[in-house]
Amino acid sequence: MLFNSFQFILFFGAVLLLYRALPHRGQNWMLLIASYVFYGAWDWRFLILFFITTLTDYCCALQVARSTSPRRRKSFVALSVVVNMGILGFFKYANFFSDSLAGLLAVFGVQFHPLTMAIILPVGISFYTFQSMSYTIDVYRGQLAPCRNFFDYALYVSFFPQLVAGPIERATHLLPQVLKPRRVTPGYVSEGLYLILWGYFKKVFVADNMALIVEPIFAQQTGFTGAQVWIGALAFAFQIYGDFSGYSDIARGTARLLGFDIMRNFNLPYFSRSPQEFWHRWHISLSSWLRDYLYIPLGGNRKGRVRTYVNLMATMVLGGLWHGAAWTFVIWGTYHGLLLAVHRAWCEWRGQAPKGESPEGSALLKGLQIAAMFLLTLYSWLIFRCTSFGQLREMTRALWDVDFTPGFLRGLAKVLLYAAILIGVQLGQYYKKDPDLVRRWPPALQAAFHLIAVYLLLVFGVFDSRSFIYFQF
Amino acid sequence: MKRLYMCIRRDAGLSAMALLAGAVVVIETGLGLWGPESTLIKEYRQVITRAMREPAPDLLIMGDSVARGSILAGVVAEQLGQELSARNDAMQGTGPEVAYFTLKRELATGKVPKAVLYAPSPHTFASTRMHIAAGGFCTWPEVLDLLRSGHDRIDILGSTLLRFSYTLRYREQLAMLLKGRREIKASFRDPVIDERAWIDFYERELAQRKPVDFSRLEVRAKYLAPFTVAPVNRHYLERFLELAGRHGIQVYWAIPPVMQRTYEGREAVGFNTDYSRFLEGLAARYRVALLQHEFPVYPEACFYDQNHFDIPASQRFSAELGQRLRAAWQVAATGPMGPPKRDGTPGS
Numbered sequence: 001m002l003f004n005s006f007q008f009i010l011f012f013g014a015v016l017l018l019y020r021a022l023p024h025r026g027q028n029w030m031l032l033i034a035s036y037v038f039y040g041a042w043d044w045r046f047l048i049l050f051f052i053t054t055l056t057d058y059c060c061a062l063q064v065a066r067s068t069s070p071r072r073r074k075s076f077v078a079l080s081v082v083v084n085m086g087i088l089g090f091f092k093y094a095n096f097f098s099d100s101l102a103g104l105l106a107v108f109g110v111q112f113h114p115l116t117m118a119i120i121l122p123v124g125i126s127f128y129t130f131q132s133m134s135y136t137i138d139v140y141r142g143q144l145a146p147c148r149n150f151f152d153y154a155l156y157v158s159f160f161p162q163l164v165a166g167p168i169e170r171a172t173h174l175l176p177q178v179l180k181p182r183r184v185t186p187g188y189v190s191e192g193l194y195l196i197l198w199g200y201f202k203k204v205f206v207a208d209n210m211a212l213i214v215e216p217i218f219a220q221q222t223g224f225t226g227a228q229v230w231i232g233a234l235a236f237a238f239q240i241y242g243d244f245s246g247y248s249d250i251a252r253g254t255a256r257l258l259g260f261d262i263m264r265n266f267n268l269p270y271f272s273r274s275p276q277e278f279w280h281r282w283h284i285s286l287s288s289w290l291r292d293y294l295y296i297p298l299g300g301n302r303k304g305r306v307r308t309y310v311n312l313m314a315t316m317v318l319g320g321l322w323h324g325a326a327w328t329f330v331i332w333g334t335y336h337g338l339l340l341a342v343h344r345a346w347c348e349w350r351g352q353a354p355k356g357e358s359p360e361g362s363a364l365l366k367g368l369q370i371a372a373m374f375l376l377t378l379y380s381w382l383i384f385r386c387t388s389f390g391q392l393r394e395m396t397r398a399l400w401d402v403d404f405t406p407g408f409l410r411g412l413a414k415v416l417l418y419a420a421i422l423i424g425v426q427l428g429q430y431y432k433k434d435p436d437l438v439r440r441w442p443p444a445l446q447a448a449f450h451l452i453a454v455y456l457l458l459v460f461g462v463f464d465s466r467s468f469i470y471f472q473f
Numbered sequence: 474m475k476r477l478y479m480c481i482r483r484d485a486g487l488s489a490m491a492l493l494a495g496a497v498v499v500i501e502t503g504l505g506l507w508g509p510e511s512t513l514i515k516e517y518r519q520v521i522t523r524a525m526r527e528p529a530p531d532l533l534i535m536g537d538s539v540a541r542g543s544i545l546a547g548v549v550a551e552q553l554g555q556e557l558s559a560r561n562d563a564m565q566g567t568g569p570e571v572a573y574f575t576l577k578r579e580l581a582t583g584k585v586p587k588a589v590l591y592a593p594s595p596h597t598f599a600s601t602r603m604h605i606a607a608g609g610f611c612t613w614p615e616v617l618d619l620l621r622s623g624h625d626r627i628d629i630l631g632s633t634l635l636r637f638s639y640t641l642r643y644r645e646q647l648a649m650l651l652k653g654r655r656e657i658k659a660s661f662r663d664p665v666i667d668e669r670a671w672i673d674f675y676e677r678e679l680a681q682r683k684p685v686d687f688s689r690l691e692v693r694a695k696y697l698a699p700f701t702v703a704p705v706n707r708h709y710l711e712r713f714l715e716l717a718g719r720h721g722i723q724v725y726w727a728i729p730p731v732m733q734r735t736y737e738g739r740e741a742v743g744f745n746t747d748y749s750r751f752l753e754g755l756a757a758r759y760r761v762a763l764l765q766h767e768f769p770v771y772p773e774a775c776f777y778d779q780n781h782f783d784i785p786a787s788q789r790f791s792a793e794l795g796q797r798l799r800a801a802w803q804v805a806a807t808g809p810m811g812p813p814k815r816d817g818t819p820g821s
Contacts, residue, residue, distance in 0.1 A: 006631040190486025439486050446489030451496050458640045459647045 096325035124164030167285035182259030195253030202246030208462030210239035226401035227408035273369035275339035504639035516664035529584030538565030552795020604632035714759035730769035
């Protein structure tokens with residue numbers, strides 16, 4: 001069930017009506033059933049896997065909390081990690097690794113024909129396995145008491161607004177909200193409606209119109225012009241941002257209408273002035289997950305300079321692989337790892353500690369840094385979107401061959417026209433340092449802004465229920 | 474209500490949302506009341522209004538855009554002779570569900586035609602047009618009927634809701650308008666229901682168009698796909714034929730001509746054989762007589778697009794149908810109807 005489908009609007013309407021009529025326990029039961037219906041609408045068989053993940057982590061966490069023996073505790077947390085990573089590894093990476101092994105052996109002249117299985121990738125598997133696994137780890141680390149009620153825990157894992165494309169919520173944040181009665185205040189309602197409207201605008205107007213520009217360009221493998229590559233990369237940058245942050249906004253908005261608070265997953269990422277800042281602003285729930293459950297356990301920056309860089313690269317390569325079972329994602333992760341490593345080395349050389357927030361500077365310097373980081377990000381999106389090395393090579397070659405033909409200017413104007421409102425609002429949010437800027441405007445101005453967004457969405461939106469890009473991860 | 478009002482007054486965000494909702498309601502109501510409707514919707518209304526106003530003809534012509542444009546009721550009636558009347562109630566963009574509802578509405582007013590000439594384009598049975606029926610044609614009880622038809626209810630509900638939003642109903646036209654494209658005017662022109670006026674209009678229209686060189690165009694894939702019938706189309710087709718049969722209305726089935734290349738492409742995928750078998754099945758079960766022995770083919774010069782033909786070809790096709798109908802009608806008039814044969818001659 002896609003957020004941008006009429007089916008979801010009916011579904012959510014029914015959920016809201018029931019939700020208002022039920023007491024807290026009834027609300028939790030109803031949300032759990034609704035979440036399973038929501039997920040099962042893709043394929044009911046996915047529910048089996050989903051249930052296995054939920055049950056495993058619920059039981060492992062209880063055992064971790066109950067046992068006093070460190071060895072036993074460790075073995076249960078290891079069991080949780082093995083089951084989660086086993087499911088993820090099999091369903092997402094089995095064919096990728098066997099094909100890659102065959103390719104590697106072929107280089108050495110060894111013929112290996114792996115058994116290629118017809119495996120369907122369950123929607124959102126990377127999101128919910130990470131979310132569920134982090135719960136067991138948090139209980140193991142003593143940061144959280146285990147949830148005694150299986151159904152409450154199942155709701156934490158399956159909560160439908162953020163189930164298939166995040167944000168990857170931590171149990172420390174979401175689980176208490178499941179356990180306690182929730183109150184839907186007028187502020188929650190207005191914020192929820194605003195987020196849903198803005199999310200749909202980003203997805204249906206910005207992202208899906210950008211997709212119409214992007215798809216024909218990336219459908220070819222060779223014969224690119226520089227103009228095509230630049231337009232394609234720029235449009236894809238807005239497409240993926242509009243698509244993913246639009247989903248996150250709708251998720252946050254629907255959760256708000258149910259009285260839940262879901263974390264912000266994006267914070268003006270294209271205004272980043274350094275690679276480190278970018279990862280503090282882009283897909284925040286994943287980058288912080290990777291930091292807390294991978295980078296820091298690997299040693300973080302506590303085991304010397306060389307080990308710090310190794311940990312950084314390992315985290316980013318695995319982060320790339322998390323996005324998809326393809327070598328282009330490995331390259332994408334490596335590219336970002338290299339950017340972070342170079343930035344870190346630069347900061348160390350200048351005697352500064354690398355921080356998520358870039359230091360203050362003149363407006364010109366800030367502008368130049370933002371532009372430079374945006375260009376680096378654009379190239380990373382080329383890597384991300386290319387379907388083969390050959391395509392990436394061809395596109396990279398064509399990058400240097402730009403001429404300002406009328407075709408290029410028309411394409412550029414089209415991209416900027418679709419992104420104009422998004423860029424305008426975000427410039428204001430960045431300048432005022434206020435992500436809720438629009439909600440602070442006078443009601444009449446807000447209403448006028450929303451009206452423009454609604455009518456652009458209704459008239460120029462793409463209504464063919466395009467799936468969200470991050471569902472495939 | 475008072476609590477809601479207080480909440481809206483207190484929260485700036487809610488006030489903005491309430492203002493937004495109010496503005497949308499005002500805009501949509503205004504457009505709904507005073508905005509122009511598309512030619513298609515106006516045509517449906519005019520055809521139905523005429524059907525309710527006029528007495529039932531002896532022969533009622535039904536079908537989709539091909540039947541609407543290429544079966545001239547006057548020419549058919551002339552061929553039928555015996556002062557028999559004919560009227561074309563075919564509607565573009567519709568399937569068997571609209572034929573069923575139209576006939577049902579006409580019968581409900583006590584107007585029973587002697588026969589129906591049904592001439593749908595065979596490829597349209599594969600696709601469903603419930604969204605058009607739900608969004609632009611059906612009455613509310615008919616929408617409920619559609620919901621019970623087994624077709625995707627979300628599709629029907631979504632299409633029905635379009636009735637409340639002018640913007641969503643005409644979003645493509647509004648987008649064209651905002652982009653400054655002038656072709657939009659054609660979508661809102663007044664429909665021409667009167668046959669003489671329609672012939673004049675189309676002759677003028679077609680005279681302005683550049684002739685199409687079909688030999689340089691690929692035949693559209695949808696015309697060459699194997700013959701299939703969507704379940705909801707089968708459902709309404711059977712109900713349409715049952716309804717006609719219950720009221721003693723003979724249904725004559727006609728196959729519209731196609732271009733040679735379309736015919737050959739269909740032969741290659743077994744479309745024509747499957748369609749013949751489908752029609753024979755209908756003729757065996759319902760009061761249906763098939764008017765043609767084979768699939769008619771017209772020269773490419775007769776067509777102004779890959780499926781629709783010009784006025785001289787329409788006159789020719791209508792005359793051919795009229796002659797066949799006259800033969801079938803005379804036989805039908807002499808005795809009780811038995812199962813019809815492949816050539817449309819009713820059995821005894």
